[in-house]
Amino acid sequence: MPQLNRTPAPVDNHPHVVIVGAGFGGLACAAELGGTNVRVTVIDRRNYHLFVPLLYQVATAALSPADIAQPIRKVLNRYPNVDVILGEVKGVDHAARRVVLADGSFVPYDRLVLATGSSYSYFGHDEWAKVAPGLKTIEDARQIRARLLGCFEQAEVTADPEQQKALMTTIIVGGGPTGVEMAGSAAELARYTLARDFRRIDTRSARILLVEAGPRILAAFPEELSNYARRALDRLGVTVLTGQAVERIEAGGAVINGRFVPAGTIVWGAGVKASPAGTWLGVETDRAGRISVAPDLSVPGLEGVYALGDTAAVAGDDGKPLPGLAQVAKQQGIHLGRALAANLERGEAMPAFRFRMRGNTAIVGRSAAVFDFGRYRLKGWFAWLLWAIVHVYLLVGFEKRLLVSLQWLWRYMTYQRGARLITGDVPAPLPPTVEREAPAEERPQEERQRNRA
Ligand SMILES: Cc1cc2nc3c(=O)[nH]c(=O)nc-3n(C[C@H](O)[C@H](O)[C@H](O)COP(=O)(O)OP(=O)(O)OC[C@H]3O[C@@H](n4cnc5c(N)ncnc54)[C@H](O)[C@@H]3O)c2cc1C
DSSP: OOOOBOOOSSOOSSOEEEEEOOSHHHHHHHHHHTTSSSEEEEEESSSEEEOGGGHHHHHTTSSOGGGGEEEHHHHHTTOTTEEEEEOOEEEEETTTTEEEETTSOEEEOSEEEEOOOEEEEOTTOTTHHHHSOBSSSHHHHHHHHHHHHHHHHHHHTOOOHHHHHHHTEEEEEOOSHHHHHHHHHHHHIIIIISTTTOSSOOGGGOEEEEEESSSSSSTTSOHHHHHHHHHHHHHTTEEEEESOOEEEEETTEEEETTEEEEOSEEEEOSEEEEOTHHHHHTOOBOTTOOEEOOTTSBOTTSTTEEEOGGGEEOBOTTSSBOOSOHHHHHHHHHHHHHHHHHHHHHOOOOOOOOOOOOOEEEEOSSSOEEEEOSSOEEEEHHHHHHHHHHHHHHHHHHHOOHHHHHHHHHHHHTTOOOOOOOOSOOOOOOOOOOOEEOOGGGOOSSOOOOOOO
16 A cells, blocks of 8 residues: 655644644643644544543433534644644654555644553453443443343343342452442442432342452552452442452453453453553553653653653652542643744743642542542542532533533532443343362463552
């Protein structure tokens, strides 16, 4: 196939910055470069920016996908110097200074910013992904929603009580913020939203198991907050299993600490791996595949190449890599955008990035949350209110739709979940299954799920 140069017109002699990925980091970087004398091209394989922190609400029918996704072109249309390309990047030819796309075309750059994020890691068991989707994309969230709701539908028409119990069991793997938020929201869906909608089953008896291999959930939070979150989940009827490993996943259930537990829905929220950007560049990465970048976010040894967000490893003030958080990616994007503009327009040196923690939060159902501000900690209803205000603010900033955001908050507070659509294939009914000891050969010793830090 002839190689097509996809450099956007008009071509002039202004320096050209190519940003791969319009997630939190890439989009913030592009916005900072908007309106400058720098030509910018943003490449993403999706045509929308996704507000990932609220994906679990799509998976549990509280929000529709369009509520948390916004077209990249719309976000950036006010900047005439910023162009957008819908395309999947497959590699980087740094010698020729160009990005290579999956269709064989390429985009030349003077500066390259890689902001391609991360995906779930199944620790060498990629075959589990089919049965236990992670929560990273709209497709994942819709699949989980279809399974959760589809299993209740099937349980309603199943006479076998064991099969009913299996269909109404959800296993969530990983006790990090994603697992905790997903478990709380799934429990509320079953206990409150669906409680009066079925005739033969009592959805309130649904089992939600949150399985964590480490000693406590929310391991990145202070112990006091993780204990509070556990109590809040207990109150919602979630069974929290700590110190227990998911050793195998198959259609119809999972082996947890040597015991096969039948389940209609399994959600994976345990391990994270960086995008393959490090492989494209052929540079050193850490164990999670993240590119080890210099303090100014440049990739050592490759002049003019930068990486940020989940795909980069940047040391914080304590010397440890910064966590994979939207606020880290966003702050890095803003920093790098400003620094590149000053460098390319006025020849200023590239300054080091410094992260400012704005607080770490996780929500446990409709009226409980935890907030960790370092020196200060908040938990309970007030923390939940703060979480709600922050997210309404972020969604309004994101979509500029105050009404939609307030409607969402109202529906959420009153358990009225309007997005209860089963789309795609409804999962096939499970064969009658009972809990049993897994035979010894089904119990690999070393495989232990890890936690999302
Ligand atoms: C379920 C869940 C809940 C979370 N909740 C929170 C939270 O409450 N608070 C918080 O701070 N953080 C949260 N996080 C973490 C946060 O979402 C990430 O840290 C953040 O999205 C990282 O931003 P990023 O810009 O590095 O990557 P992303 O936001 O993942 O964006 C990467 C972009 O790159 C594009 N891309 C990837 N590969 C290619 C390619 N080959 N070609 C073209 N485009 C490509 C993708 O389409 C995507 O648009 C959560 C994460 C998950 C999964």
